[in-house]
Amino acid sequence: MIKYLYVVNNRGELRLVRYYKHYSAEERQQLQTDVIKLCLTRGQDQSTILDYEDYTVVFQKFSNTVFIAGITQDENELAILGLFRHICETLNKYLGSLTELHFIFNLDKVHMVLDEMILNGYIAETSQARILAPLQLLTSAKK
Structure with missing residues (x-):
């Protein structure tokens, strides 16, 4: 099960936060600080999979x-x-060439893509066509 998903920039600023398990506000803040610092300080030659407390960070x-x-x-x-x-x-296919700005200005669309892919912390859909079909219908209906 996925407990949380973060997208951060190279400076450690959060661009997307998604929790699939309940954490209090204090736990969230401490978790964000610790995990982001731990991941960003890893070297190129170190693994991108590591143990943290009682679970794994990827x-x-x-x-x-x-x-x-x-x-x-x-x-x-x-x-x-x-x-x-x-x-x-x-996201590249849906929004164009993906940049950090897409997470800032199109956050609702990014969340819709994640909602189609991940359900209650489990990977629900992997077909790009099935993920994008309802989103493209929604986009065309708004025009």
């Missing part, structure tokens, strides 16, 4: 953004790395 850097997920021990780390790539590819 992260991957894409140009100027870093995707970070906290997952339970029974979740497949490589599937989460694949999910990161799939999210980027889907």
Whole structure:
């Protein structure tokens, strides 16, 4: 199960936060600070999969953004790395060339894509066509 998903820039500023498990406000703040610092200080030669408290943290850097997920021990780390790539590819197709600004100005669309892909902390849909179909219908209906 995915406990949380963060997208941050290279300076550690949050661009997207999604929790699939309940945390109090204090726990969220401490978790964000610790995990983001831990991931951004890792070197290029170090693993992008690490243990943190009682679960695993998986992260991957894409140009100027870093995707970070906290997952339970029974979740497949490589599937989460694949999910990161799939999210980027889907957002690239839906929004154009993905940049940090898309997470700022199109946050509602990014959340819609995530809602189609992840349900209650589990990967629900991997077909790019099935993810984008309802979103494109919604976009065309607004015009």
